[in-house]
Amino acid sequence: MTTFQDIIHLLTGTPLFFVAIGGLTWGILGGALPGISASITMALVLPFTYTMDPAQAIALLACVYIGAEYGGSIPAILIRTPGTNSSAATVIDGYEMNRQGRAGEALGISLMSGVVGSLFGLAMLILLTEPLSWLALAFTPPSYFGLGILGLSVIASMSGGSLIKGLASATIGLMIATVGTDPISGVTRFTFDIPDLLGGIEPVLVMVGLFALTELMSQSGSTTVLQLNETIRIKLPSWSMMKRLKRSQTIGCILGLFEGLTPGGGGSIAAFMSYNEAKRWSKTPETFGKGSEEGVAAPEAANNTVASTALIPLLSFGIPSSNSTAVLLGGLLMHGLIPGPRLFEQSAQVIDSIYVGSFIAIVAQIGVGMIILPACIWLVNRPRAYRAGFIFALILSGIFTLNNSLFDLGIALALGLVGYLMRIAGFPVLPMILGVVLGHMVESSYRRSLVLSGGDHIIFLQDPIAVFLLSIALIFVVFSLTREFRDARKTKIEEAHS
Amino acid sequence: MSKDLISGVVLLAISGTYYAWSGGIADSTLSDEVGATGLPHVLSFVLAILAVLLIVRAILVSRARTAIATGADDGSDASLPRAIGFLLLGAVYVFVLPFIGYVAGTALLIAAVALYEGAPRNWVVLAAAGGGAVLYWALFVKLLGVHQPVGSLFQGLL
Amino acid sequence: MNLMKSIGMAALGIATAAILSGASAMADPLPYPNKVVTLVTHSSPGGGSDVFLREMTKHLGKYIGATFIVENAQGGSGAKAMARVATAPADGSVFYATTPTYIYTSLMSKPQNTYKDLDPLVNIFADSEVIYTRTDGPFKSLKDVIEHAKKERGRWGAANPASLERQAAEQLKRAAGVTPAIVTHEGGGDMMLNVLNGTLDIGIGEIQELRSQLDAGTITLLATFNPERIVEKPDVPTVKESGFDVSLVKFRGLAGPKGIPETTTAIWDEAIKKLLEDPDYKKAYTAEVLVPQFIPHKDYPAFIDNFGSTTEAFLKSTGAIK
CATH class of the missing domain: 3.40.190.10 (Periplasmic binding protein-like II)
Structure with a gap:
């Protein structure tokens, strides 16, 4: 086992310190570039790790992952473009705060919430890997179906006033998710013999199209001048603010912990759900969507927690729960390390360097953030005409890296138009994004469950986790709907009085 | 006609088209009972119902308050043609990229968008476009090692 | 597989890579018409074929006098990689790392370039x-x-x-x-x-x-499902031995554009045969439980065609394709 001295040695003696900070910085850069997901950022450094010491190589990849999960929030706040899938929920209030000239504050909150989430995730990874890995094992196809439905239930409260429009938007999102190869039979659906569509439409294309391009389009030729940030200073949350954010961060951490354990959305479900829950439990739910600090803190705590807890099933079973951990698995295998229970006994050095490296990276994140964030704010405060050109070029370049495909650029542009029309017609875009993210999981786990049971739906009631998740989903929907109707009636009465 | 009414009709059309397209999905014995067409059929059905609800509501509302002009707040200031024009610049970029390559294409895009957004026509636009393109090239091609299109026009040079 | 052993192996692999420049002077790599050879894979970095190629290129330099580059052409389950290779010059500078995936993609989604547009070069391994x-x-x-x-x-x-x-x-x-x-x-x-x-x-x-x-x-x-027992796991019977007449070969090989000169394919035949005997590489691939299955260039197209038509018949019989 590790001695205290070993840890000190790792902290000071070897260049692990530089590996961690280098990995973190690279991760933030990659995560912040739209279209370049955490997994691509990791895959890009993978070849370089080949000649490194195995322990440092794996620590490097883990630190890149931490950086990338955090980095995704920067463009989400500054240019309404989630850098990674899991930062989509951060767009809602983060970008709103930026529009109000509070970019420095929003970035400060996302930075500190990210650190809180990462530290919590790391603590879980170090202390509770074994018990938590058994929880990961308990997830069967019906449980995944429950998880997917729970994620979709958020739609009920994210429809922004019109439930019909919210549901229609979600339905179209689910339709987009059916494009590609059928998860059960392998036949192609809606691909029109175009090879680029075989793998489906990447959620990030939908997010970039609906969020970023739509925003650029509606700013185009706009007469109202956007509130510019007066200062490029990053305002870290004060102690009293951190206390106020405690509740939303706790929600984010807990949901992130569970999502990290389960193969699936890779952080996006936890981010959306924690946003929703933070709103429900907040003392000021009415500020959500209008630049709420808690609305930034919750999803950021959640997706940063995932970056550490996703390592639990990977290290204990060798099962990657997301694309990013799949790259990490590739890294382990390249160095001849086989993840599994025996990795902890026989390659304790690798495990230690993941722990120590992650810890260094998380702490360093504050410093690195304070250096690069002001520059980012400065960049987006350039005159509008140039800014629009640079953002547009950045987005299109980033999307191209997904598959080296111009076809993807065309899809994103088309979705930009869709998003713009939806905005004019008053359709909320968030349900559509949720539909795209979750559609595949819901459909495949539903059908897989029925194959298992021979077509009998009773299987969903026989699985305790599924029953639990589905009941919560039901409670969510009922609560959201009653609140929605109550609010609707209230406004009607107010209208009648005025 | 109100926006909701138009939206409802468009949604109905989407639902129908999607349903028609789902007829092209192969029917495999490797599939399960729900089948590859199961969810698509349910989705087109659900969307059709939502579309009809939206249409009915739009008609009822418009009957109820024909007199009240709807103070349409579409949450955006730009006019539709202007916004679409912006998007078209991107479409042109995608179209010319295989010919002129990443650096020239990106410079053109930045310059075109800047001018479209009302930047004064002077050397600043050129400098920003050129500098921006080189910066992005360094970032994506050199640092990240992405194979951005070289451009068939310049292929002989490299 | 013992874990310590495999870590040792990885260290060994790295050591090999380090001395490779020196070693290549001692061994005698076959002269090759191209300085740089690009090996294209449809898997992402860290994925199955990617790891396989990167491991192989570490050792291949000892037998072929060229520099090897691994290129990831992800997307379309191999459709993109097939298009990339089918349209490349047929001078032996570009090859595609094939697995059954490329046959399935060719049949299921009918892309512009299919496995029939590529010339199978040699087979190297069979996965278990x-x-x-x-x-x-x-x-x-x-x-x-x-x-x-x-x-x-x-x-x-x-x-x-x-x-x-x-x-x-x-x-x-x-x-x-x-x-x-x-x-x-x-x-x-x-x-x-x-x-x-x-x-x-x-x-x-x-x-x-x-x-x-x-x-x-x-x-x-x-x-x-292998036709023979896996050498590393001698007590695991084959499906056939268990009484059910089913056996499969999940091949791993290379394919290039049509019309590669015979002199070039001959170099690969010889080099791959030697490569599979290389003691360092043998250790590495045995650890991965890859079964060497060398099929020379003259027999490989027939093998792939047979695999393709069997698969096509299977998919047709299930209605997955028409």
Whole structure:
């Protein structure tokens, strides 16, 4: 086992310190570039790790992952473009705060919430890997179906006033998710013999199209001048603010912990759900969507927690729960390390360097953030005409890296138009994004469950986790709907009085 | 006609088209009972119902308050043609990229968008476009090692 | 597979890479018409074929006098990689790392360039497709599994939809005359969880993905679809030996554009044969449980064509393609 001295040695003696900070910085850069997901950022450094010491190589990849999960929030706040899938929920209030000239504050909150989430995730990874890995094992196809439905239930409260429009938007999102190869039979659906569509439409294309391009389009030729940030200073949350954010961060951490354990959305479900829950439990739910600090803190705590807890099933079973951990698995295998229970006994050095490296990276994140964030704010405060050109070029370049495909650029542009029309017609875009993210999981786990049971739906009631998740989903929907109707009636009465 | 009414009709059309397209999905014995067409059929059905609800509501509302002009707040200031024009610049970029390559294409895009957004026509636009393109090239091609299109026009040079 | 041994092996691999420049002077690499050879894979960095290629290129320089570059042409399950290679110059500078995926993609989604537009070069390995179950489960042999499936509804897992694993499951089903539910997954990891937690009786997948669980002893191999027993796992019978006439070869080889000169293909024939005998490389691929299966250039096209037409017949019979 590790001695205290070993840890000190790792902290000071070897260049692990530089590996961690280098990995973190690279991760933030990659995560912040739209279209370049955490997994691509990791895959890009993978070849370089080949000649490194195995322990440092794996620590490097883990630190890149931490950086990338955090980095995704920067463009989400500054240019309404989630850098990674899991930062989509951060767009809602983060970008709103930026529009109000509070970019420095929003970035400060996302930075500190990210650190809180990462530290919590790391603590879980170090202390509770074994018990938590058994929880990961308990997830069967019906449980995944429950998880997917729970994620979709958020739609009920994210429809922004019109439930019909919210549901229609979600339905179209689910339709987009059916494009590609059928998860059960392998036949192609809606691909029109175009090879680029075989793998489906990447959620990030939908997010970039609906969020970023739509925003650029509606700013185009706009007469109202956007509130510019007066200062490029990053305002870290004060102690009293951190206390106020405690509740939303706790929600984010807990949901992130569970999502990290389960193969699936890779952080996006936890981010959306924690946003929703933070709103429900907040003392000021009415500020959500209008630049709420808690609305930034919750999803950021959640997706940063995932970056550490996703390592639990990977290290204990060798099962990657997301694309990013799949790259990490590739890294382990390249160095001849086989993840599994025996990795902890026989390659304790690798495990230690993941722990120590992650810890260094998380702490360093504050410093690195304070250096690069002001520059980012400065960049987006350039005159509008140039800014629009640079953002547009950045987005299109980033999307191209997904598959080296111009076809993807065309899809994103088309979705930009869709998003713009939806905005004019008053359709909320968030349900559509949720539909795209979750559609595949819901459909495949539903059908897989029925194959298992021979077509009998009773299987969903026989699985305790599924029953639990589905009941919560039901409670969510009922609560959201009653609140929605109550609010609707209230406004009607107010209208009648005025 | 109100926006909701138009939206409802468009949604109905989407639902129908999607349903028609789902007829092209192969029917495999490797599939399960729900089948590859199961969810698509349910989705087109659900969307059709939502579309009809939206249409009915739009008609009822418009009957109820024909007199009240709807103070349409579409949450955006730009006019539709202007916004679409912006998007078209991107479409042109995608179209010319295989010919002129990443650096020239990106410079053109930045310059075109800047001018479209009302930047004064002077050397600043050129400098920003050129500098921006080189910066992005360094970032994506050199640092990240992405194979951005070289451009068939310049292929002989490299 | 002992873990310490494999770590040692990785260290050894790195050491080999380091002395490679020196070693290549001692060995005698065959002269090659191109300075740089690009090996294209459809898998992303860290994925199966990618790891295979990067490991192989470490050793290949000793036998072919060229520099090897691995290029990831992801997207379209191989459609993009096939297009990339089919349109490349046929001078031996670009090859594609083939797996059955490229045949399935060619047949299922009919891209512009299919496997028929490529010239199979040589085959290098066969991956081991295996049937496995959890160690503390009720099944001790493939016979137990089949007996169970006869009495009540069996639950079998296949790693991917419309894949070689799925085909294996269907053929075993027919050979044994049982009708279990076959649950397809997206990748082996997901399926392994369901085997471990008892949702599935057995899983059918690649042995590479099971290494950590085999190592920990939580998973037991019941049989392999390989025509012969796996050298590393001598007590695992083949499916055929267990009494069901099904065998499969999940090939791993190279293919290039049509019209590669014969002098070039001859170099590869010789180099790959030597490469498979290379002691350093042998250690590395044995650890990965890859079975060397060299098929020279003159026989390889026939092998691929046969694989293609068998697969096509299977997919047609199920209605997956018309």
